[in-house]
Amino acid sequence: MPARVGQKIKMTSVDELLGVPSTEGTSDIDVMMIFPFKNHPFKVLDDEKMDELVDSIKMNGVLTPVIVRPDGDGYEMISGHRRLHAAKRAGLRKIPAIVKEMQDDDAIIFMVDSNLQREEILPSEKAFSYKMKLDAMKRQGERKDLTSSQNGTKLRAAEELGKITGDSRNSIHRYIRLTELIPDLLELVDDKTLPLNTAVEMSYFAREIQKWFYEYCNENRIPRWNEVSAIRNGFNQGELTQQQLIDVLNKNMEAPADPKKLTFTERKLNNYFPAYMSLKEREEVILSLLEKWKLEQDQ
Numbered sequence: 001m002p003a004r005v006g007q008k009i010k011m012t013s014v015d016e017l018l019g020v021p022s023t024e025g026t027s028d029i030d031v032m033m034i035f036p037f038k039n040h041p042f043k044v045l046d047d048e049k050m051d052e053l054v055d056s057i058k059m060n061g062v063l064t065p066v067i068v069r070p071d072g073d074g075y076e077m078i079s080g081h082r083r084l085h086a087a088k089r090a091g092l093r094k095i096p097a098i099v100k101e102m103q104d105d106d107a108i109i110f111m112v113d114s115n116l117q118r119e120e121i122l123p124s125e126k127a128f129s130y131k132m133k134l135d136a137m138k139r140q141g142e143r144k145d146l147t148s149s150q151n152g153t154k155l156r157a158a159e160e161l162g163k164i165t166g167d168s169r170n171s172i173h174r175y176i177r178l179t180e181l182i183p184d185l186l187e188l189v190d191d192k193t194l195p196l197n198t199a200v201e202m203s204y205f206a207r208e209i210q211k212w213f214y215e216y217c218n219e220n221r222i223p224r225w226n227e228v229s230a231i232r233n234g235f236n237q238g239e240l241t242q243q244q245l246i247d248v249l250n251k252n253m254e255a256p257a258d259p260k261k262l263t264f265t266e267r268k269l270n271n272y273f274p275a276y277m278s279l280k281e282r283e284e285v286i287l288s289l290l291e292k293w294k295l296e297q298d299q
Helices: 014-018 048-060 081-089 104-116 123-144 150-165 169-180 183-190 196-202 207-219 225-234 242-254 266-270 279-298
Strands: 027-030 066-071 074-079 094-099
Touching (some): 048 081, 066 104, 074 081, 074 104, 081 094, 123 169, 150 169, 183 196, 183 207, 196 225, 225 242
């Protein structure tokens, strides 16, 4: 049964995804023998929540074991980077862990899924974690179906990821575009200074031009999506200069606001609404649809 509008999608638990038994035994492992997952996309910050976790561990210990896999003479962290960091800060020398043998792609999917269940996830974290998981799912799909086209496998993987995360396939690809941004612009997205759609448009520019956009954001204002799109479509990137970019953005900044109003004739509206609906009711429907559209664009 498809999810109703507004209904929260229950994500499959990590244990269910990879079959980790809830009664599986744990081992106490030296914290210095556990190393971060390669290219781990989730940030471990010493913020207020981390302070609370440290205090909790000092009082109660680590209640939920971390998940690791053997890696040479030590272990690679799969799930529990924040708990490991907090345990070190709390002065623990060992941490309870479940040791599990995993192939690389299984480990990537496990690591991403365990972190995506957090309440607050930054756009940059979504971007790189979605890319890592999508690439892993595509590789698994290619191995299972050697006759499938690369594009077909990519689309199926994106659709499957969307079912798990609740983001649409288009939203997933928009987030993945953020991995093409320079770090300075990506930080503006995380700070909610640079809107997602504008950042996605900037991601199609060469890194040198992205630096120009970042300098303009720092010294002037945040460009609008339509301005960035106009520069992208109106100039050859190989010929665009920084001064041309500045001139276009400054011209738009100085232009007076368009006094024209957006209006709909009654004849146009009658094509979509029954005759018995009042103007007030029609307005409420239009605003509701616009709000839904806005939420979809912000995803």
